[in-house]
Amino acid sequence: MKGSSMTTHMGNITIDSDVIGQYAGTVAMECFGIVGMGVSVKGGLVKLLKKGSITKGIGVRLNNNRLTLDFHVIVAYGVSILAVADNLISSVKYKMEEFTGIEIEKINIYVEGVRVID
Numbered sequence: 001m002k003g004s005s006m007t008t009h010m011g012n013i014t015i016d017s018d019v020i021g022q023y024a025g026t027v028a029m030e031c032f033g034i035v036g037m038g039v040s041v042k043g044g045l046v047k048l049l050k051k052g053s054i055t056k057g058i059g060v061r062l063n064n065n066r067l068t069l070d071f072h073v074i075v076a077y078g079v080s081i082l083a084v085a086d087n088l089i090s091s092v093k094y095k096m097e098e099f100t101g102i103e104i105e106k107i108n109i110y111v112e113g114v115r116v117i118d
């Protein structure tokens with residue numbers, strides 16, 4: 001099992017990386033300006049991931065009990081990418097640290113595309 005382990009006075013707690021990625025993706029999708037997660041496919045095209053496969057657009061790395069998260073996002077057309085990124089970073093950092101109890105070392109955001117929302 002890949003993930004994070006911590007020891008408390010009651011015993012051990014292990015959180016799988018997929019759980020961390022799923023929660024991080026859910027938090028990211030709540031942020032204004034994020035249309036979805038995306039992954040690059042052949043020919044430089046970007047595929048918008050469905051809610052069930054949201055973790056494919058998120059990289060989770062654990063180093064010395066500190067998390068590094070990589071988000072591959074698609075943003076809404078016409079919004080400030082800087083404002084969306086700042087909102088994403090602050091929301092994810094706060095909620096992930098509260099949820100997991102693990103310190104966030106770094107959050108990397110890769111804007112894979114821009115999409116007009118209907």
